[in-house]
Amino acid sequence: MQDESGKTTTRRGFLQAGAAMGAGAMLAGTTAAAQSADPLITEIQPWAQGLGDGVDASPYGLPIRFETDVVRRNVSWLTADVISSINFTPIHALDGTITPQGCAFERHHSGAIELAKEDYRLMINGLVDTPLVFTYEDLERFPRTTRTFFLECAANTGMEWAGAQLNGSQFTHGMIHNMEYTGVTLRTLLDEAGIKPEGKWLFVEGADASSNGRSIPMEKALDDCMIAFKANGEALRKEHGYPVRLVVPGWEGNLWVKWLRRLEVTDAPVESREETSKYTDTMADGTSRKWTWVMDAKSVITAPSPQMPIKHGAGPLVITGLAWSGRGAISRVDVSLDGGITWKEARLAAPGQDMALTRFYFDHVWDGSEMLIQSRAMDSTGYVQPTKAQLREVRGMNSVYHNNCIQTWWVKPNGEAENVEVS
């Protein structure tokens, strides 16, 4: 854009500055000298002269077109089709802790259905004094609560159990999102029906064709579970269960039934498909753990990572990631740059909240040499995120779900990163 003469006048000056500015100078924090005047500054740009869109251009705004790569992605070979399937949150490109609904991962068993508020009914039946039916409007009249929680699929990182497989934090750790939910506690709703003393379990069921149903111990249901009709301030998206989904803080995502239609108080678990043949963890001897509901402490560096190579060369580098625990709040995150030989404490963006994502930063001055970067989360119960070797020692090689191992990215001198497994 700039005319040639403009460049040549300052060319010599740039060469001199460049010669003086080795890696050492960068590490010392010396500000780089400009090669020539930046036309983005010296020339009047079209956006500084003309006019932008009017306020009626997009009544509901979408991300600007430069961000079209920050989207959910799926891995087609994982499932037989895209209806009973899953996609992944672009965590590599997000920051902060709240996941925007539009790019929060989806998992459906019979597709994302369209269920209007007028057609919505919630039934409470089973071991209750009065079986009840609520309309959506009824639910909005109960005392309301707003809380932020992560939702992690039990299969998140499952493809990595046998070895490093998918190259990107979106694919290895993107079956997670974190939203601020507004709704009504299950305790409030169940009290309305009156739980009989023998009611020890709650079977929760969705309205879609998969009629996904799970059994939840009554103690958990009454402790902190809620139904949600809003996420991040607005109505749930279709793909997340509009108009009403279940929120089961800290527990595996499959329990968070979407399009929730029924709460049945029972004296025993139903042992449905999703709590027997799926989401159970097979050990080396062939026996399997069931009812592994709580998601243990876990973390991942979201950038740099395979989809987020370092493009700026040596010098100041922000290493950042997410940490979470289904058992409580994140109390500390450590980062290693040498594959786990040495660890240093990262900086939490804010104190950890119970069962919600925590953002961490590790401010580093990179010397341009290769790194094996890892993060390790600790939670308020004292639990320390294990290595894959530690998990395999207990569970063997055949497990899939509930993999909360430490992740390694190999950052090469050119700034590219790769998913690797280390000794």
Next chain:
Amino acid sequence: MSKYPKLLLIAALAFGGSPALAQKMGLGRAALPEEVAAWDKDVRPDGLGLPEGSGDVLTGEEVFSDKCAACHGEFAEGVDNWPKLAGGKGTLNREDPLKTVGSYWPHLSTVWDYVNRSMPFGNAQSLTADEVYAITAYILYSNDLVEDDFVLSNENFASFELPNAGGFFVDDRDQTELAAFGAAPCMENCKPEVKITMHATVLDVTPGDPTDDAPAAEVVEVTAEAPEAAPEVVAEAAPALDPELVAAGEKVFKKCAACHKVGDKAKNGSGPMLNGIVGRAAGSVDGFRYSSALMDAAAGGLVWDADALHVFLEKPKSFLPKTKMSFAGLKKAEDRDAIIAYLSTFGG
């Protein structure tokens, strides 16, 4: 103090409630018994929730072939990536265990419950109780767990135990993992050296950049530009398609997309790929194994023109009683119009 309970009682009565309900909001209404019966269909391992009925293996084989085999295979062995329901015996302690009803599932009730509430895929809750008993019996037979004269009913159901019934134990992480993973973490000299033992790029199974995927929308744009480039082709094509109808058809096609693929990379799946289907002779996609019913119709000269597709898609089983396609049909004429328009955009 003694005054207050009385006041509460009066207040509660004034609002039409009873003292016991004083804490309640009084929202919602009582569920009717027939409403509870309509939704409360889950079945437990002890048989609670099972309706009366029965089904035998041979009937099950027929129903399975008709309604399940398109995805799960004639012998419950699974097609493509769809779940395998049989086999895998003795593999649970080996590498890549095969988890099926016979090898892994602990309770037969789960099979009945899942088939009854969630299957067939795309036409859930369409089976009669007897059909579900029959399908369940056939799945047992496919796993060599019963003979071909076996009859399953609500009477003998609870007495049947699957091989892996004792193969599960309740989450023991508190005992087996928490202590080990709760030690003060090491900060320095945690191991003598580190070596990379595995690279994800070696497997090369990560999807490429989103722009590599060539979304269908771009394909449609190309066809829309075709008139100038190749007028002859357009002359052959049917009258110009209404883009709104095509877009509506793309939505409706989601019901079919589990089994049928269209577009550049379309391959046969559980159903044949459908590029060029409109106007093509029936049963003519290479490499797809059609039902004999469809091949008979093809031999009789069936051509999938818009009229034939209309009739077929309205109720496939009426048009072709023995078709492998387990799909209930598109009742609305506008849905059929839309899907035919959408399919017309994919040339052979």
